[in-house]
Amino acid sequence: MKKLLLGLAATTALVSPALAELELEKDELTFGFIKLTDMAPLAVAYENGYFLDEGLFVTLEAQANWKVLLDGVIDGQLDGAHMLAGQPLAATIGYGTEAHIITPFSMDLNGNGITVSNEIWEEMKPNIPVMEDGRPQHPISSEALAPVVEKYKSEGKPFNMGMVFPVSTHNYELRYWLAAGGLHPGYYSPDNVTGQIGADVFLSVTPPPQMPATLEAGTIYGYCVGEPWNQQAVFKGIGVPVITDYELWKNNPEKVFGITAEFAQEYPNTTLAVTKALIRAAMWLDENDNANRPEAVEILSRAEYVGADYDVIANSMTGTFEYEKGDKREVPDFNVFFRYNATYPFYSDAIWYLTQMRRWGQIPESKPDSWYDEVAKSVYKPEIYLEAARLLVDEGLANEADFPWDSDGYKAPTPAEDIIDGITYDGRTPNAYLESLSIGLKGDQKIVGSDVQG
Amino acid sequence: MTTVDPEFNADAAKEARRTRLFTRINAADKWFQILGLSWATPVLKAAAGDNPRAQMTEIWRLLVVPLLSICAFLLLWGTLAPKVQTSLGAVPGPAQVWAEMVNLNEDAQAKAAKRAKFEAMVEKRNQKLIDTGRADEVKQVAYTGAPSYYQQIWTSIKTVFFGFLIATVVAVPLGIAAGLSPTANAALNPLIQIFKPVSPLAWLPIVTMIVSAVYVTNDGWFAKSFLISAITVTLCSLWPTLINTALGVATIDKDLVNVSKVLKMNTYTKVTKLVLPSALPLIFTGLRLSLGVGWMVLIAAEMLAQNPGLGKFVWDEFQNGSSSSLAKIMVAVFTIGIIGFLLDRVMYALQSLFTFTNNR
Numbered sequence: 001m002k003k004l005l006l007g008l009a010a011t012t013a014l015v016s017p018a019l020a021e022l023e024l025e026k027d028e029l030t031f032g033f034i035k036l037t038d039m040a041p042l043a044v045a046y047e048n049g050y051f052l053d054e055g056l057f058v059t060l061e062a063q064a065n066w067k068v069l070l071d072g073v074i075d076g077q078l079d080g081a082h083m084l085a086g087q088p089l090a091a092t093i094g095y096g097t098e099a100h101i102i103t104p105f106s107m108d109l110n111g112n113g114i115t116v117s118n119e120i121w122e123e124m125k126p127n128i129p130v131m132e133d134g135r136p137q138h139p140i141s142s143e144a145l146a147p148v149v150e151k152y153k154s155e156g157k158p159f160n161m162g163m164v165f166p167v168s169t170h171n172y173e174l175r176y177w178l179a180a181g182g183l184h185p186g187y188y189s190p191d192n193v194t195g196q197i198g199a200d201v202f203l204s205v206t207p208p209p210q211m212p213a214t215l216e217a218g219t220i221y222g223y224c225v226g227e228p229w230n231q232q233a234v235f236k237g238i239g240v241p242v243i244t245d246y247e248l249w250k251n252n253p254e255k256v257f258g259i260t261a262e263f264a265q266e267y268p269n270t271t272l273a274v275t276k277a278l279i280r281a282a283m284w285l286d287e288n289d290n291a292n293r294p295e296a297v298e299i300l301s302r303a304e305y306v307g308a309d310y311d312v313i314a315n316s317m318t319g320t321f322e323y324e325k326g327d328k329r330e331v332p333d334f335n336v337f338f339r340y341n342a343t344y345p346f347y348s349d350a351i352w353y354l355t356q357m358r359r360w361g362q363i364p365e366s367k368p369d370s371w372y373d374e375v376a377k378s379v380y381k382p383e384i385y386l387e388a389a390r391l392l393v394d395e396g397l398a399n400e401a402d403f404p405w406d407s408d409g410y411k412a413p414t415p416a417e418d419i420i421d422g423i424t425y426d427g428r429t430p431n432a433y434l435e436s437l438s439i440g441l442k443g444d445q446k447i448v449g450s451d452v453q454g
Numbered sequence: 455m456t457t458v459d460p461e462f463n464a465d466a467a468k469e470a471r472r473t474r475l476f477t478r479i480n481a482a483d484k485w486f487q488i489l490g491l492s493w494a495t496p497v498l499k500a501a502a503g504d505n506p507r508a509q510m511t512e513i514w515r516l517l518v519v520p521l522l523s524i525c526a527f528l529l530l531w532g533t534l535a536p537k538v539q540t541s542l543g544a545v546p547g548p549a550q551v552w553a554e555m556v557n558l559n560e561d562a563q564a565k566a567a568k569r570a571k572f573e574a575m576v577e578k579r580n581q582k583l584i585d586t587g588r589a590d591e592v593k594q595v596a597y598t599g600a601p602s603y604y605q606q607i608w609t610s611i612k613t614v615f616f617g618f619l620i621a622t623v624v625a626v627p628l629g630i631a632a633g634l635s636p637t638a639n640a641a642l643n644p645l646i647q648i649f650k651p652v653s654p655l656a657w658l659p660i661v662t663m664i665v666s667a668v669y670v671t672n673d674g675w676f677a678k679s680f681l682i683s684a685i686t687v688t689l690c691s692l693w694p695t696l697i698n699t700a701l702g703v704a705t706i707d708k709d710l711v712n713v714s715k716v717l718k719m720n721t722y723t724k725v726t727k728l729v730l731p732s733a734l735p736l737i738f739t740g741l742r743l744s745l746g747v748g749w750m751v752l753i754a755a756e757m758l759a760q761n762p763g764l765g766k767f768v769w770d771e772f773q774n775g776s777s778s779s780l781a782k783i784m785v786a787v788f789t790i791g792i793i794g795f796l797l798d799r800v801m802y803a804l805q806s807l808f809t810f811t812n813n814r
Contacts, residue, residue, distance in 0.1 A: 028595060035773055046598075052575065059598040062770060064760045075666055077678060209773035232775060236542070303561075303782075304600030307774025 022391075024055055025267040029274070032063045032072050032081035035209050035306045036226040037317055038108045038255050039082045040296055041337060043305045045281035053280075054273035062304070065207035066165040073258060074099040080274065082107060083258035086167030086353045088379050093354075095362055096167065100261040104275045104384035106345045107255040107282075109336035112170055112245040113230035113321070114177055116145070116222035117215055121240040121324075123148045135327055139247035139420060142181025149183055149200055162206040162214060162223035166195060169254055172356040173245050174203060174224035179439040180421035188361040189447035195360065197450050215239050226254075227316040227335070228308045234322050235312050241323055246331055249425075250418035251340055253349035264384065275388035279343055280397060286338035293318045338402075345385055347409035348427025350376035355430045359440035366444045372430045382409055475502055488803045490795075493517035546781035551788070554781035562602035569597050601762065607789060610763035613680060614752045614797075617687025618745050624688070625695035625744070626737065630729060632696070633703025642696075650693040654751040657689045658682070658758055679761035686755040691748035698740025702733030738805035745801055749794045764790055 033039040042060055045051050051058040061078070063069040070087055072078035074097060088101035116124065127144035128136045152159045163171040166188075175185040178201055186199025196202050206214045211225045216238045223229075233239035245252055257278060264271045284292055297317050301310045315322050319332040336342045351372045357363045386405065392398035413426035423436050434442045441447070445454040479502065483495040496512035528548050535545040546554070580592040601609070631638040665682050706729060714724050730737075756765025768786045771779040 028598075055579070057576075057595045057598050060600075062760070062773075064758075064769070068760065077666075209775065212775065236775075301776070302600075303770065303774055303776075307770065307776055307779075309776045312776075 022054070022269040022273050024270050024273060026079075026270045027055055028057045028059075029079040029270070030059045030061060030077070032061050032069045032078040033305075034066065034069060034082060034207075035062055035308075036082075036111075036255075037228055037300055037306060037313055037335065038111045038226055039305065040285055040300060040317075040335075041107055041257075041278050041281040041343075042082055043299050044284055044296060045277040047299050048281065048284060050277035050280045051274075054277050056270070056273055056277065060304075066168065070097060073101065073260060076260075079263060080257060080259040083256050084165055084168045084170075085253055085256045085349065086169065086172070086357070087165070088256060088258045089350055089353050089375065090167040090357065090362070092379050093363070093375055095357065100378075101258045102261050102264055102379055102381050103256040103258050103345050104264070104271060104381045104388070105257040105278050106253060106343050106349065107257055107278075107337075109251045109254055109340060109342045110244070110246045110333060111254050111316075111335050112173060112224060112226050113241040114174060114222065114224045114243050115211075115215070115230045115233045115239045115241045117218075117239050118237075120145070120148060120221045121242070123151070124242070136323075138243070138323070138329070140242045141420070142178045142183050144181075145178075145242075146181060146183055153200070158202050159200070160202050160204060160220045162211055162220040162225075163203050164208050164211075164225055165205060166193070167353075167357065167362065169245075169252075169353075170224040170226070171195075171203065172353065172360075173248055173252075175356070175360060177224075177243060177248055177420065179437070182439075184439055185360070187441070187447050187452070189449075190364050192447075192450075195362075197361070197447060198452075212236055212238060228306060228313045231312050231315040231322060232308060234315075234325055235309070237325065241321070243420075244321055244331060244334060246333055248420050249414065251333065251336060251342075253346070253352070256345065264381070271384060272388050272391065275384055276392055279385075279388060279392060282338040282343045283398065283402075286336070286342075290319060290332075341404050341407075343385070344404055344407070345380040345382050346407070346411050346427075347373065347376035347380055347382075348411045350380045351427040351430050352425060355434055358430075359434060359437060359442075361441055361447050364446060366431070369429060369431055372427075376427075377409075380409070382407070472502070476504065484806070488799070488806050490799055493520075540780065542775060542780050543777055546784060550781045551784045554778055555785050557778070558603040558782065558785060562604050565599065565602040568599055572597050572599065603767065606762065606764055606767050607793070609680075610752060610756065610765070611793065613683045613756075613761075613763060614687055614745070614748050616680075617684035617752070618691055618748045620684065620688040621692045621744055621748065622695060622741065625692045625740075626699050629696045629699025629737070629740075630703050630725060630733075632700040633733070634725075634729070639700065639704075642700075646693060646696060649689075650697075652690075654686050654690045654754050655758060657686050658755050661685050661689070662759060677762075679759065682759060683752060683755050683761045683763065687748040687752050690751040691744040694743035694747060695737065695740035698736045698743070699733060702736030702740075703729055705736075706732045735805070735809050738801070738809065742798060742801040742805065745797050746794065749790075749797055753790055 031042060033042055046058055046060055063072065063078075063081070066084060066087065069078070069081050069083070070091065073081050073083075074091070083101075083103070085103075085106075088103050090096050091099045091101045124140075124144045125136065127147060128140055131137050149159045161174065163174050165171065178185045184198060184200045185203055186195050186201070187197040188195045189197060194204075204220070206220065206223065208225050208229055211223045211229045212232050214220055215223060215233065216236070222239070222242075230241040230244075234241065245254075257274075259271065259274075285296055294314070297310055297314045300306045300313050300317070301308060306313060315328075316331075316334050319330065319334060320328050321331040321334055322328040354363070354372050354375060358367065386403065389398060389403045393400050393403075410427050413424050416422045416424045419425065421438075423433075425433055431443075434440065441452065443454065445452055447453075476499070479495060479498050482498070483492070486492050486494045493513065493516035496509040496516060500506055500509035500513065532547040532549070535547040538545040576595050583589065583591050628642060632642045633639070662682050665678055665685065669676075669678060669681060710728055710732065714728055719727070752763065753765040753768070755761065756763040757769045758765075760766055760769065764786055768783055771782045771786070
């Protein structure tokens with residue numbers, strides 16, 4: 001059936017060579033995004049005319065926060081959006097707003113950081129080993145933060161940190177980092193969705209672009225957010241990034257491009273065309289060893305996209321990262337848009353997010369491994385991705401070798417040395433993975449009131 | 455006794471011209487007042503040679519003092535602003551704000567060029583379709599790029615007038631009813647009292663939910679975001695018109711009301727011939743207040759809901775946090791202020807047009 005569809009699509013492309021495009025069911029589309037550098041594939045597909053090449057007339061609209069963006073996609077005001085990977089998954093399993101959202105395209109790998117305010121940094125610094133040249137040694141474990149949190153606790157002050165959305169990568173990464181160093185970030189339960197049950201560190205939601213302002217105001221002592229809002233804190237002199245997510249988990253999956261299942265069903269060719277344009281944009285972003293990045297930074301620095309200063313965005317987008325002011329280090333893979341199959345929607349990536357939802361109680365009851373597999377398969381759609389990739393290869397716009405044609409959707413297990421706490425992740429065995437994590441729910445454990453039972 | 459002095463005639467003619475000139479200046483004065491250019495009258499009069507000393511005091515009061523105060527403000531701003539350091543650098547002074555205004559203008563021109571390119575592309579696509587015999591698929595596609603600053607201003611102005619129009623259509627009849635009938639007044643009064651103080655920020659979520667639920671079509675006449683902003687404006691700007699209309703209608707001269715009774719006027723004639731003309735000055739006062747409130751509310755609504763317009767521009771710039779953001783926001787602040795002032799003048803001019811002939 002898939003072969004037949006592919007064949008059909010190919011013939012339609014051949015029938016109208018003048019336009020060299022699919023028969024589009026819908027060609028005027030509006031996509032939402034949040035002001036973050038990892039929306040780059042959308043901006044590039046627009047500015048480089050990849051959408052137009054597919055016959056798509058796309059409007060890109062910045063959204064105020066992740067909630068507004070998700071609601072926009074669900075109620076049809078937006079046809080699709082740059083989304084947190086957790087959003088389509090949470091919506092599909094009915095955590096938060098319920099709707100069946102799918103993703104045919106994963107937008108990038110890595111790209112986040114955890115930043116603390118200057119005062120916290122000063123208090124952490126004595127606990128961090130230094131290198132020969134006197135600079136702090138990275139990656140920094142949250143063990144260095146633990147005594148600070150302890151001090152605040154003993155003074156009766158809550159230790160607040162920010163993340164961008166309850167099901168965001170940032171929430172899970174911040175939690176992962178804290179837990180890896182022995183700090184408890186708190187549980188969720190069906191009747192307490194603050195996520196602060198039994199917490200050492202209290203996490204709350206702040207929209208990405210407001211993070212630096214909130215940190216400056218003293219409401220939070222640190223945050224986990226995507227770029228350029230960590231580098232912005234360095235430029236503004238209000239905070240110090242302590243760790244990038246690349247150091248937390250090498251090449252971890254980040255944002256996805258989300259559309260509703262109905263959209264994909266009603267407009268299959270449009271979905272393919274959008275995916276084609278996005279794949280081309282991602283390829284362009286990583287081409288020739290990031291040669292196009294400066295141009296991409298210029299596009300992103302325009303007011304209608306991310307809008308921050310060129311220098312701030314360039315810091316992370318061109319393969320470096322500045323920790324303390326002046327402490328600029330090479331992180332060539334800080335933003336990965338195409339290499340390492342970054343755009344292929346792997347089921348194992350989806351399952352990692354689901355394990356974190358279970359770990360922190362957003363999924364209140366234990367689920368069998370098969371459930372994780374089913375949910376991942378209902379949300380992540382590599383078949384659409386591969387169909388789009390095939391069309392690009394046939395048109396001579398992409399290399400056959402760049403795509404994992406025979407993948408069953410599961411990445412090889414992440415080796416222990418690629419993750420900060422040295423715990424291997426294998427997407428095929430989510431329950432066993434949960435067992436191996438020291439802090440977090442496992443097995444049949446449940447939150448009742450404010451206690452873990454089972 | 456005949457005078458054959460030619461000088462006399464010339465003098466008389468000159469005197470007549472002078473008088474005519476002054477009559478004209480006086481007539482123009484009415485418009486100058488309306489347009490906020492009242493300083494033009496003494497300037498013209500002085501130029502025409504009317505008692506320079508008296509005109510000078512007028513010019514001093516109407517032109518020089520305001521100019522001086524503006525200069526003093528700019529000077530104070532220019533010296534104090536650089537002393538306040540924010541995380542985005544020093545607060546921009548008048549020079550930076552002006553530079554940003556020029557930037558925005560250039561940006562608008564660049565965007566216009568991009569737009570033209572886009573439209574050419576759509577044209578080419580349509581031509582291709584026609585050539586390949588698929589003429590039925592030809593369609594015009596609206597530009598998909600980011601709006602320029604001027605387009606955002608225009609969006610805001612359109613939205614505020616649309617919301618204000620709905621408010622007027624609702625408020626004037628209700629106000630007349632409340633003014634004419636004590637029963638209607640008693641019915642409306644509690645609602646007015648409760649809803650009048652509600653902030654736009656509270657209306658916005660309600661309006662958003664309702665519009666999203668009711669207005670489901672995606673390709674109707676209006677964009678959803680436009681309707682949401684406009685209706686929020688309506689809900690907040692309704693009250694001054696309503697209250698002033700009711701007040702204006704309720705305080706019509708009793709003699710006039712008696713006359714209408716004697717003449718056995720029906721309600722329609724009574725409203726159109728008697729109530730409306732008498733209440734117009736107050737209705738217009740209400741409308742002016744409403745439009746002012748509407749403009750303020752609109753900016754807040756656009757900021758919160760990210761609906762296109764000046765409010766979104768401000769919010770986007772706040773989020774961008776680039777080194778030019780603060781100056782851009784200040785440009786927007788001045789734009790908002792100046793447009794608000796112009797809107798008020800427009801309403802004042804309308805009011806004068808309708809009411810200054812019979813100022814009852």
